[in-house]
Amino acid sequence: MTLRVYNVLGREKQEFVPIEPGRVGMYVCGPTVYDDSHIGHAKTYVNFDVIVRWLRKSGYDVLYVQNITDVGHLLESGEDRILKKAGQLHAKPMQIVETYTRRYFAAMDALGVTRPDISPRASGHVPEQIKMIETLLEKGNAYEVNGSVYFDVTTDPDYGKLSNRRVDDQESGGRVAERGEKRNPEDFALWKRAEPEHILRWESPWGEGFPGWHIECSAMSKKYLGATFDIHGGGVDNMFPHNESEIAQSECANDAIFARYWLLVGSLTVDGVKMSKSLGNFTTVTDVLQRHSPEVVRTFVLSAHYSNPIDFSDDALSAAAKGWERIYNAVRLTRRALNTAPTGGDGNGILAQLEQTKTAFAAAMDDDFNAPIAIAALQELTREVNTLLNSGTSVALDVVKAIDETYTSLAGDVLGILPKGDQVAADSHREDALVEMLINMRAQARANKNWAESDRIRDELAKIGIILEDRADGTVWKAG
RNA sequence: GGCGACGUGGCCAAGUGGUAAGGCAAGGCUCUGCAAAAGCCUGAUGCGCCGGUUCGAAUCCGGCCGUCGCCUCCA
Structure with missing residues (x-):
C-alpha cells in the first residue's frame, strides 16, 4: 500500500516518497503565542496530529518540528503582538511568551494532540536567522536600508510558485501595496530596525533590531531538518505571504529545494466565515472542552478532509457527538464483554469484517489521510459489532479481544478518538x-x-x- | 482587480470516467414493563446552472451563477 498525498506545490496528488527511506522530516508552522488557542488552531493541529500518527503507524520514523513564534510577528500597525500584549498586562514580553506557550501546550494536550518532537522558539534562534540573512545579503537576494534588511523578490524567479502569484501582475486592483523603504512593494522584511521603545531587540550586523516573521521558519527548519526536508505543513491562510516567503528565503540561501511536499489545512469557519482573533468570532479550546469531550472535538474536526474548511457550531458539534457515541458505545460493549467472554465460543464470522475494516481504513488514510472515510469504515464495523454483541450468542474471548484491538489501534492510536485508558480517580x-x-x-x-x-x-x-x-x-x- | 478553494438528499460529508460511502435528523418496525441502547426498513433517476467530449460524467472541457479564503495580523 502506497501513501499518496495532495501536494499544494504543483496542485496534484502524488505518491509520497521520503528523501530517506523509512524516515520523514516534517515541519508545521506553529502558533504565535500572544493569546489563548481557539478551535481554529485545534483543527490545524489535530489534523497534523493524525497525519503524524498515521505516518508513524505506517512505520515511518517521523521527526516532527513545530515552531513557537515569540518574536517578530507584527500587527498591521507595526506593533509586535507580544509587546502589545505585554504592555496591556504590564508584564515582561517573555512572561507573555511563557504563559501562552504553556497554555497552548495545555490546550493541545487536552485535545490529545501528540507533542512535536522539537518546539523551537524564534527568540532562541536569532543567531541562526542572522546567519541566513547574511547569506542572502552576500548572494544579492537581500539589501539593507537604515538598519533593516529586506528580501528582494525580483531576484527569485521562482517567487510565487506555491501560491501562483506572479510579482508582475500584482499591481492592478484595489489595494495599493506599501513600498516604504523597500525596493519593490512585494519585498518582505528579514530584519527590522528596532525603534527605541521596542524592547524585544538583538544585536546584529545592521544594528539593534529583531527578525522578520518568515525567516524563523526557514532558519529553524534548516537547523533541525536540513535544507531540504519532506513535509511542510500549515494552515492555507498562511500560504501567502508566509509560506511563499519561506520558500524564497530558504531556496535562495541554501541553493536547494526547500520542502518537497506541502500539506495545507483548510480553515475553521463560523457561519461560513473564518474564525480569527481579529474578527472576534472565536471560541477558545478551553471553552469548547467544557461542553464537549476532546474525543468529540476530534471527531468533529476529522469529519471533513483536512484540506477542506469546516464550519463550527453547537449543532455540528452535537451531531459529531452522536456519531462518536455510537462508536464508543460499541467499544464499551466490547470491553465489557472482555470480562465475561468464554475462552471457547462463537463469533468468528466477524474476524473477516475486522480485516476488511483495517484494509478500508488503511486505504483511506493512505489516500491523502482521508479521515472521513476512515471513520465511515469504523461506523460500518460498529454496526456489525453491535449486532454480534447484542445477539445473545456467546462470543469467544479471542474474538472480543480482536475487536477491541481493532478499535484501539484505529480509533484510539490513529484517530485519537477513544478516551485514554482507565483514568480511575481515587474515589x-x-x-x-x-x-x-x-x-x-x-x-x-x-x-x-x-x-x-x-x-x-x-x-x-x-x-x-x-x-x-x-x-x-x-x-x-x-x-x- | 489578481490568485485559489468550494457548491452532492432536511443538515454534515466521501466519492475525480462506469452508474451516488458514512454520520446526524425524520418516519415506520423489532426488542423492552417503560425508557435507553441496538438492529432492520424508508429517502438524492440525482450531484449549482447551461453547453460540449464520451458507449458512459457528480467526476473531463468551456461558459455562467453563488459562497468562502488569500492578496493586510491570523492556524
Missing part, C-alpha cells in the same frame, strides 16, 4: 459501589414490578449524569 471505586447498590435496589423494585420506584431511581441517577441501560444480561451504567 471511583466508591462511586462504582454506590451505583451498583442503587442498581441492585432498582432490580429489586423491578422484580416486584414496582415501576414507579424503579423509574424514580433511574430518573434521579440521570439527573446527576448517570445513565442506566437495561440489557438482557442485566443493567449497565455509564456516566453521561
Whole structure:
C-alpha cells in the first residue's frame, strides 16, 4: 500500500516518497503565542496530529518540528503582538511568551494532540536567522536600508510558485501595496530596525533590531531538518505571504529545494466565515472542552478532509457527538464483554469484517489521510459489532479481544478518538459501589414490578449524569 | 482587480470516467414493563446552472451563477 498525498506545490496528488527511506522530516508552522488557542488552531493541529500518527503507524520514523513564534510577528500597525500584549498586562514580553506557550501546550494536550518532537522558539534562534540573512545579503537576494534588511523578490524567479502569484501582475486592483523603504512593494522584511521603545531587540550586523516573521521558519527548519526536508505543513491562510516567503528565503540561501511536499489545512469557519482573533468570532479550546469531550472535538474536526474548511457550531458539534457515541458505545460493549467472554465460543464470522475494516481504513488514510472515510469504515464495523454483541450468542474471548484491538489501534492510536485508558480517580471505586447498590435496589423494585420506584431511581441517577441501560444480561451504567 | 478553494438528499460529508460511502435528523418496525441502547426498513433517476467530449460524467472541457479564503495580523 502506497501513501499518496495532495501536494499544494504543483496542485496534484502524488505518491509520497521520503528523501530517506523509512524516515520523514516534517515541519508545521506553529502558533504565535500572544493569546489563548481557539478551535481554529485545534483543527490545524489535530489534523497534523493524525497525519503524524498515521505516518508513524505506517512505520515511518517521523521527526516532527513545530515552531513557537515569540518574536517578530507584527500587527498591521507595526506593533509586535507580544509587546502589545505585554504592555496591556504590564508584564515582561517573555512572561507573555511563557504563559501562552504553556497554555497552548495545555490546550493541545487536552485535545490529545501528540507533542512535536522539537518546539523551537524564534527568540532562541536569532543567531541562526542572522546567519541566513547574511547569506542572502552576500548572494544579492537581500539589501539593507537604515538598519533593516529586506528580501528582494525580483531576484527569485521562482517567487510565487506555491501560491501562483506572479510579482508582475500584482499591481492592478484595489489595494495599493506599501513600498516604504523597500525596493519593490512585494519585498518582505528579514530584519527590522528596532525603534527605541521596542524592547524585544538583538544585536546584529545592521544594528539593534529583531527578525522578520518568515525567516524563523526557514532558519529553524534548516537547523533541525536540513535544507531540504519532506513535509511542510500549515494552515492555507498562511500560504501567502508566509509560506511563499519561506520558500524564497530558504531556496535562495541554501541553493536547494526547500520542502518537497506541502500539506495545507483548510480553515475553521463560523457561519461560513473564518474564525480569527481579529474578527472576534472565536471560541477558545478551553471553552469548547467544557461542553464537549476532546474525543468529540476530534471527531468533529476529522469529519471533513483536512484540506477542506469546516464550519463550527453547537449543532455540528452535537451531531459529531452522536456519531462518536455510537462508536464508543460499541467499544464499551466490547470491553465489557472482555470480562465475561468464554475462552471457547462463537463469533468468528466477524474476524473477516475486522480485516476488511483495517484494509478500508488503511486505504483511506493512505489516500491523502482521508479521515472521513476512515471513520465511515469504523461506523460500518460498529454496526456489525453491535449486532454480534447484542445477539445473545456467546462470543469467544479471542474474538472480543480482536475487536477491541481493532478499535484501539484505529480509533484510539490513529484517530485519537477513544478516551485514554482507565483514568480511575481515587474515589471511583466508591462511586462504582454506590451505583451498583442503587442498581441492585432498582432490580429489586423491578422484580416486584414496582415501576414507579424503579423509574424514580433511574430518573434521579440521570439527573446527576448517570445513565442506566437495561440489557438482557442485566443493567449497565455509564456516566453521561 | 489578481490568485485559489468550494457548491452532492432536511443538515454534515466521501466519492475525480462506469452508474451516488458514512454520520446526524425524520418516519415506520423489532426488542423492552417503560425508557435507553441496538438492529432492520424508508429517502438524492440525482450531484449549482447551461453547453460540449464520451458507449458512459457528480467526476473531463468551456461558459455562467453563488459562497468562502488569500492578496493586510491570523492556524
